[in-house]
Amino acid sequence: MFDGLALFGKSLASFADPLTLLIIAGACLLGIVIGALPGLTATMGVALLTTLTLKMPSDRALLVLVCSYVGAIYGGSRSAILLNIPGTPANAAACLDGYALAQQGLAGRAIGISTTGSVMGTLIGMFFLALFTPILGEVALKFGAYEFFWLALFGVIISGNLTGNDPLKGWLAGFVGLFIACIGQDPIHAYERFAFDNRDLAGGFQLIPALVGAFGFAEVLTVLAATTQKPVIHRFDTHFPRIGDVLKYWRTILRSGIIGTFIGIVPGVGEDVASWSSYAAARRASKEPEKFGKGSVEGLMAAETGDNACVPGAIIPVLALAVPGSAPAAVLMAAMIIHGVQPGPLIMVNNPQFVFDVVAMMLFATIGILVFGLALVKPLLKVLQVPREIIMPIVFVLCVIGSYAISQRLFDVWTMLGFGVVGYVLRRYNYPMAPFVLGIVLGDLLDKNLRRGLVLSDGDLTPFFLRPISATLAAICLATILMNFAAVRRVFHAAYVALTPWRKVT
Amino acid sequence: MADSNPSPRADLIWALAWIAIGAAVFTGGFTMDRLERQNINPYTAPGLVPAMLGIGIAVLGVILLMRSVRRGGLAAAEDGRTPADGGRLALALGLSIVYAGGLVGRTLLGFHVPFWLATALFVFVSILAFEWHDRRARGELGRGIAVAAACAIGTAAGVTAVFQEVFLVRLP
Numbered sequence: 001m002f003d004g005l006a007l008f009g010k011s012l013a014s015f016a017d018p019l020t021l022l023i024i025a026g027a028c029l030l031g032i033v034i035g036a037l038p039g040l041t042a043t044m045g046v047a048l049l050t051t052l053t054l055k056m057p058s059d060r061a062l063l064v065l066v067c068s069y070v071g072a073i074y075g076g077s078r079s080a081i082l083l084n085i086p087g088t089p090a091n092a093a094a095c096l097d098g099y100a101l102a103q104q105g106l107a108g109r110a111i112g113i114s115t116t117g118s119v120m121g122t123l124i125g126m127f128f129l130a131l132f133t134p135i136l137g138e139v140a141l142k143f144g145a146y147e148f149f150w151l152a153l154f155g156v157i158i159s160g161n162l163t164g165n166d167p168l169k170g171w172l173a174g175f176v177g178l179f180i181a182c183i184g185q186d187p188i189h190a191y192e193r194f195a196f197d198n199r200d201l202a203g204g205f206q207l208i209p210a211l212v213g214a215f216g217f218a219e220v221l222t223v224l225a226a227t228t229q230k231p232v233i234h235r236f237d238t239h240f241p242r243i244g245d246v247l248k249y250w251r252t253i254l255r256s257g258i259i260g261t262f263i264g265i266v267p268g269v270g271e272d273v274a275s276w277s278s279y280a281a282a283r284r285a286s287k288e289p290e291k292f293g294k295g296s297v298e299g300l301m302a303a304e305t306g307d308n309a310c311v312p313g314a315i316i317p318v319l320a321l322a323v324p325g326s327a328p329a330a331v332l333m334a335a336m337i338i339h340g341v342q343p344g345p346l347i348m349v350n351n352p353q354f355v356f357d358v359v360a361m362m363l364f365a366t367i368g369i370l371v372f373g374l375a376l377v378k379p380l381l382k383v384l385q386v387p388r389e390i391i392m393p394i395v396f397v398l399c400v401i402g403s404y405a406i407s408q409r410l411f412d413v414w415t416m417l418g419f420g421v422v423g424y425v426l427r428r429y430n431y432p433m434a435p436f437v438l439g440i441v442l443g444d445l446l447d448k449n450l451r452r453g454l455v456l457s458d459g460d461l462t463p464f465f466l467r468p469i470s471a472t473l474a475a476i477c478l479a480t481i482l483m484n485f486a487a488v489r490r491v492f493h494a495a496y497v498a499l500t501p502w503r504k505v506t
Numbered sequence: 507m508a509d510s511n512p513s514p515r516a517d518l519i520w521a522l523a524w525i526a527i528g529a530a531v532f533t534g535g536f537t538m539d540r541l542e543r544q545n546i547n548p549y550t551a552p553g554l555v556p557a558m559l560g561i562g563i564a565v566l567g568v569i570l571l572m573r574s575v576r577r578g579g580l581a582a583a584e585d586g587r588t589p590a591d592g593g594r595l596a597l598a599l600g601l602s603i604v605y606a607g608g609l610v611g612r613t614l615l616g617f618h619v620p621f622w623l624a625t626a627l628f629v630f631v632s633i634l635a636f637e638w639h640d641r642r643a644r645g646e647l648g649r650g651i652a653v654a655a656a657c658a659i660g661t662a663a664g665v666t667a668v669f670q671e672v673f674l675v676r677l678p
Contacts, residue, residue, distance in 0.1 A: 179560070193538065221595060221599060224595075227594070389636035393632035393657075408675065410611050413610065413611075413678075417606055450554070
């Protein structure tokens with residue numbers, strides 16, 4: 001406990017110099033702008049900034065990425081409230097009540113609520129990040145090849161099930177991602193798989209150009225293909241948060257923060273599910289559920305607390321298990337590896353300071369969004385009015401040069417283009433991107449650990465199903481798949497009714 | 507983006523594609539060298555995981571096929587994705603590929619196209635092309651050209667300076 005506090009204090013002190021504080025301010029502001037602009041998502045922003053920060057010292061580069069990640073998730077609420085267009089998918093729930101408040105001339109109050117919710121959510125998530133990462137890291141030390149295999153599969157299946165609106169397509173996207181990770185030299189024997197004697201393909205697809213393509217170029221195509229209207233901004237009231245809102249809805253804030261953090265911990269699910277889940281839970285628990293969707297302060301507070309609490313939550317499995325909790329966290333994990341930080345169960349043994357560095361980064365990011373979120377309301381309005389037709393070609397230039405800058409080879413530019421087109425087409429037909437990305441990230445983990453496990457057990461499959469953690473993960477995977485079948489759901493429902501006769505089940 | 511569900515017909519076509527991809531991946535994995543000459547443990551054969559993933563993709567493809575047939579995918583129906591934005595999409599795709607694939611790092615007619623020139627041309631043409639209709643309707647073509655030129659020069663100069671001088675990246 002006190003060791004943790006000492007490490008946290010050391011981390012805070014290490015970032016408290018003027019240049020670093022300037023970098024934090026810039027990164028938070030950039031993140032907010034990226035998030036506020038519809039079409040520029042947090043994943044895209046973190047991926048592009050990863051390429052822009054390659055030559056920075058690792059602690060500062062990761063600080064930029066964490067601050068921009070937090071800033072983007074918060075910034076997305078701005079366009080949700082003012083334009084009824086979520087800046088990032090995580091802010092879709094904020095449109096419902098945020099825009100309704102703006103239509104009533106209360107856009108300023110809505111901005112204040114979203115700022116309060118985001119700040120409180122990040123702080124709650126940050127607390128759990130500091131608390132759970134060492135605990136989860138300790139548990140993960142007991143993981144062997146069998147558990148890591150199931151963990152990788154669990155991530156893809158859960159992500160496929162919960163993101164998007166069609167689990168079957170989510171799983172397909174995840175499996176394709178897992179296959180793409182197999183292209184190139186295999187991690188055990190360095191045998192070239194699916195390379196077709198192409199020297200570039202033999203090295204496999206680099207993660208960052210692939211992600212820049214799937215999230216950056218695909219988004220550029222999406223936005224430029226659609227005709228956009230000039231945004232109409234409603235009139236404003238004061239945007240400074242009211243203490244009364246925080247005190248009145250403290251239960252909602254706490255509940256949403258906890259829900260957001262725990263959804264963040266689940267691999268590959270992410271901020272949008274956290275936001276909707278927090279919103280739904282707040283509505284169920286509310287004394288005024290009829291106001292939800294019509295300008296409910298409680299609804300907006302829940303949605304914004306939930307999605308920002310998910311950010312630190314999604315970083316917990318990155319640090320403790322090397323399994324990302326969301327798509328932007330997957331990019332962040334790739335950036336950590338590029339910068340020489342090896343996340344995973346050994347991080348608390350080899351580099352415990354880094355965990356508390358990330359906690360400190362979260363705190364600075366929270367201060368950043370609070371200050372800029374409230375101080376720069378009017379300038380951000382101007383940013384929202386810049387036509388997409390001007391922004392997107394410039395973003396594409398950054399996609400190209402960012403992909404190229406990592407290894408300085410044109411193959412990575414082609415990788416970005418290819419993944420962009422594939423990502424665009426897949427999304428157009430309702431294939432979600434999060435499991436696709438998670439598949440690419442977790443493919444190596446699944447591949448190595450399945451084969452290692454089989455070698456250890458000499459081909460015996462029972463350890464994959466009988467070791468306690470393996471059995472739990474396998475059961476969750478199976479249940480997740482089966483619960484999508486109506487017949488299985490009916491059986492479970494009948495069993496529930498039979499076992500709980502005192503409940504009136506409809 | 508995934509605004510409406512694609513038609514069962516589109517899903518049926520996708521399902522067939524997934525089955526074909528799954529079969530191809532399985533075949534690739536199954537026929538992959540098992541490195542027996544190197545005496546490796548057969549459970550570490552490099553094709554094992556791709557073959558399993560190929561089966562997984564094909565099985566999910568079959569389930570998607572069955573679902574789309576059940577929902578009327580065999581009846582000739584129009585796909586929900588109308589190509590209303592086809593022209594703009596083709597323009598965006600065309601400009602992007604010409605810039606990233608055809609100009610950046612290329613030598614055309616014996617002349618190496620510098621990154622800054624390719625970037626300036628791409629940004630100028632893209633902004634102008636996508637704003638053309640609106641600007642012309644408002645009688646602001648001259649202003650549109652000036653804005654596009656300013657953005658093109660600013661982006662080319664800014665990106666070149668930052669990556670070349672600050673990050674020390676050798677630009678293509």
